Amino acid sequence: MTSTHSPVRRGRPGYDREQLLQVCVQVFNEHGYDATSMGKLAEELGITKSAIYHHVASKEELLELALNRALDALEAEYQRVQDQKLDAVDQLEAVLRGTVRVLVEQMPYVTLLLRLRGNSEVEMAALQRRRQFTRQLGELITRAQEDGQIRQDVSAVAAPRLLLGMVNSLVDWYRPTTIGSADVVADTVAKIALDGLRGPTDSR
Amino acid sequence: MTSTHSPVRRGRPGYDREQLLQVCVQVFNEHGYDATSMGKLAEELGITKSAIYHHVASKEELLELALNRALDALEAEYQRVQDQKLDAVDQLEAVLRGTVRVLVEQMPYVTLLLRLRGNSEVEMAALQRRRQFTRQLGELITRAQEDGQIRQDVSAVAAPRLLLGMVNSLVDWYRPTTIGSADVVADTVAKIALDGLRGPTDSR
Structure with missing residues (x-):
């Protein structure tokens, strides 16, 4: 070549x-x-x-392009779910699944995003968008709680951070060969997040 | 002074x-x-x-002391739970709660551990102990599945990594003032991990 x-x-x-x-x-x-x-x-x-x-023009432009790739993809997932007129709890599940898909498909870009410490304006702006995404997940949890679709006794501050922590950890250990496709992982995440290891109730 | x-x-x-x-x-x-x-x-x-x-004697000795502090504490939690003769599912919950406690109490040491990439023998040995801890959590999940205490349809490879990812994310966002004590977070983790956001079944 x-x-x-x-x-x-x-x-x-x-x-x-x-x-x-x-x-x-x-x-x-x-x-x-x-x-x-x-x-x-x-x-x-x-x-x-x-x-x-x-x-x-600069190393920072490369960083910005990379971070935008990760954040645009995450925000597009959230927007796609918003457009579907689902119940809050189903939106929550769809956003979690979408986040897993973005992480697997854009893994190098998301890895870079997750390791930032906010050392420049570009990094600060990216962290700001990340926080906004976390906040939106928290709002979905609050709405699902208000609608009586999920338990009231978990904090809508801690829960979105724990759920995203679970999903984000993929960048450290996900390998398609041992773990399976993004859909397989998304299923596992959705099962744990919504119904836990003990599994769903019979009445659902 | x-x-x-x-x-x-x-x-x-x-x-x-x-x-x-x-x-x-x-x-x-x-x-x-x-x-x-x-x-x-x-x-x-x-x-x-x-x-x-x-x-x-060296910078590396400081690293080793710090990593041992984190790993000794995690392993002590696992051992403490082993000594209690609980069902596998209750052991699983106790280990998750213990891990949250260690993370909150030894946060700087665990933070250092979680950011390692394995650049030296000391780091490799620490990562090896971390992997062993993940494996032990996976074994508890497998045993709880065999005992029919938790759902069979989640991977015992992905599940422990997702659960530890959830707990480990604490080093990035936990603040006692906004989130509450280690026990409060441990409750939230146990609820999500075991029963999910939808909550426990009535039959339990």
Whole structure:
């Protein structure tokens, strides 16, 4: 495979913006965003720094693109569920399933998002969107409680954080070969979150 | 407060080994273990490097002490529950509650543990003990399934990881002032894990 427009070393092809982002996110996740310089990225990509600057203005633009990918996907899931006119408890289940799907499909981007500490404006803005998502899940829980569809005796502050903690942990241990598809994991998450390990009541 | 035996700068007191460990773990969590040098630790402690070497042989010994603190506490909870001759499902609940308690009580140490990537023998050994703990939780789930106490249709591979993911997320968001005591969180975790948001069946 050859390329006619990008500097190529060690036989590697040129990158379009999408491929560039993909490799950079992988490097960020491996070495940490802060610890990764543009020089390091160029080295890993096998291209020059100016070839990277052909696609993006800065390392931070790469971060922003990556975080937007994760957050746009999560927010789209929430919006998709909103548009379906479901009961609150069914919305809750659908959002949890959607979150699992996004995590599995966009895992490198979500991994990067989950490891942020808010060290810059871009990171702060991303954390703000993450908090908004958590808040929306909490609102669904409150509505489902008000509708009598779920138990009243769990905190609508702690519960969404615990549920997202459960789902987010996927980035640390999910492997399709040992764990199964996103749908299989989404089923397990939905079972535990809604009916617990003891299982559903007979009356449902 | 004065000290007669340790070098003190900027009016800070000398440290015993316990206090030293406490501050160092805080610095590791803030800046990352790999990114923290002994010089940085000395600076944060307000003492000389040789004053640190009076207590420990290396930065890695500090890491090992910290990780042992977290892992010893988790393993002690598991052992304590084993000694109680409970049904598997009650053991499962007790271990989850104990894990919440350890996380809240030993939060800086567990935070350090959870962020490890296995970059050295000390880290690899700690990750090995973490995996063993996950495996033991998985075995409790399998036994509770065999005893007919919990549903059969959740994976004993995914379920312990999801449950620990739920509990471990505490290090990212738990604040006693907004969330309540360890016991309150342990109740919420036990409710979700065992009976889910829909709540227990009437027949129990």
